[in-house]
Amino acid sequence: MRKRFLSVPFAIVFSIFAGFLQTPFSAGVIKDGVQKASQNSVTGDDNYKKIYRDILTNFYNTGVIGSVDEFYDSPDVDTYKSIDDSILNFYYFTLADVTGDGQSEIIILKRRTNWFFNSVVQYMRIYKIFNGKAVQIFESGSYSPYLFLDNNIIVQDYSECNRDDIGIWAYDTSICNFTLLDDGKDSELIASAKDSLQNNRVKLSSDSIMDFPVTLENIAEAVEKLPDPGIDLYHNITKESKGIASSYKSLYSPILHDFHDDTSKFKLMDITGDNRDELIVKVMPKGEDFYGIYGIYGIVDDKPRLIGFVTNSGGDFFVFDDNTLLSVDFSEYGTYGSEFHYYSYDPDISRFTLVKEGQYRNGDRDYLRELLKKPIKLRESDIDTDINDANIEAALK
Structure with missing residues (x-):
């Protein structure tokens, strides 16, 4: 598995996912x-x-x-x-x-x-x-x-x-x-x-x-024993919108070239509602180890960062019209035992966060069925552009 996505020592034979990886890093400065x-x-x-x-x-x-x-x-x-x-x-x-x-x-x-x-x-x-x-x-x-x-x-x-x-x-x-x-x-x-x-x-x-x-x-x-943090934890984060250059897509180039010559696919599409395209990279597509990993990159503070990370095994991946994401791990959607993970974009922290994950709890099946009624903007099969020099150049113009 590619270290760009996974943050677990390779000695572990099963997948556990950690924090998102970014490109040039900014740490230690409070927002x-x-x-x-x-x-x-x-x-x-x-x-x-x-x-x-x-x-x-x-x-x-x-x-x-x-x-x-x-x-x-x-x-x-x-x-x-x-x-x-x-x-x-x-x-x-x-x-x-x-x-x-x-x-x-x-x-x-x-x-x-x-x-x-x-x-x-x-x-x-x-x-x-x-x-x-x-x-x-x-x-x-x-x-x-x-x-x-x-x-x-x-x-x-x-x-x-x-x-x-x-x-x-x-x-x-x-x-x-x-x-x-x-x-x-x-x-x-x-x-x-x-x-x-x-x-x-x-x-x-x-x-x-x-x-x-x-x-x-x-x-x-x-x-x-908790010390008073000195802030209102009900209203402790805000974020000001920043302008971005029209050439922002070129910032995705190092990301795409990092996946060059492997089996990954990509797609550029606005899936956060900010009127800018995010980069969606599909790694290890279905049929290869029966596993799918989807990394979503966005431009945050003028740098490309991994703002979403979704996995499934043998199921499907959707982006809905309201810019929420759904991963379903079984093809027989809506039936008892169908595992799913549902995400939405949080503009306050500039990344996708989990809304709900479900499988066996009472009500999970009905929740999934309602999600699958939502209009679809993009699905797994739409992420179909090979990562090569010609396609990278054409997409990032």
Whole structure:
């Protein structure tokens, strides 16, 4: 699998997806909208603590945090009364500022035994509060721990992995997401991460999170200790529209040339409603390993960034007229057991975010059937332009 999309060490034989990868990186500078909110808004105790408490309590009771559903693919999901009913998974959490803006993120660690390899896999997810809601900003899975460095970088523990396969992520304020660093484009940030490791500038380890299982008692204790972020978490992000040069399409050229001479296809189309074309790249199309990966690039802060990432196996991919995305993993749409993931574009953070994922929960089948009634702007088969020099030149004129 191509490292441009996947951020998991290649030793793992199944797919777990992490943050989006960008081209030239911008990290460590808080967005203007967040800064303004910090300066102009003050939160009371009942306000910001209630947000965290409600989000975590709902996660304990339902397995849902933000739009991420831990149990949607379990046939027994409607019998669960809390995450304790999932006997194969064990959940831990902490609240800590790992993006450097003074606001605590919700870090969820799931541990699951892989009986085939006789080892334990840990899945790390990080959520940030935007406008009162939890939005996922990092996801990855590994047999090795994660280290959170003091420069807002996440590193897989070098002591457990081959250095060539190590994942290093930094927080990109332009799309409010941790993104996988590239050895060539992000060499300075990677050097900074290694320097922090060598000098033991580590603020948090995923191993330490295992001291705090997700229980109602631990949620209450952690929330009570939360420092006031000094911002209104119900209105903590805004973004000003920026003009862009008419030649913006040329910025996609390095992305397309990176996929040159492989089996990928591409399409240029406005699927965010901003009157500019986004670049959709289809990697590993159906028929090749029975897997589809769709990367959506947009121009954010004058640079091309991966603003959407969708996968499916043997199903289909749609963009609807309202610029929402749907991935369905089975061809018999609308029937019991059809897995789906539904996304919408969030202009406040300049990327697509999950709206709902479903399969076995009560109501999922009807929800999917209603989605499939929506007018379609683009489907998987429409992403059909080969990536070669002639097609790149013609598309980017």
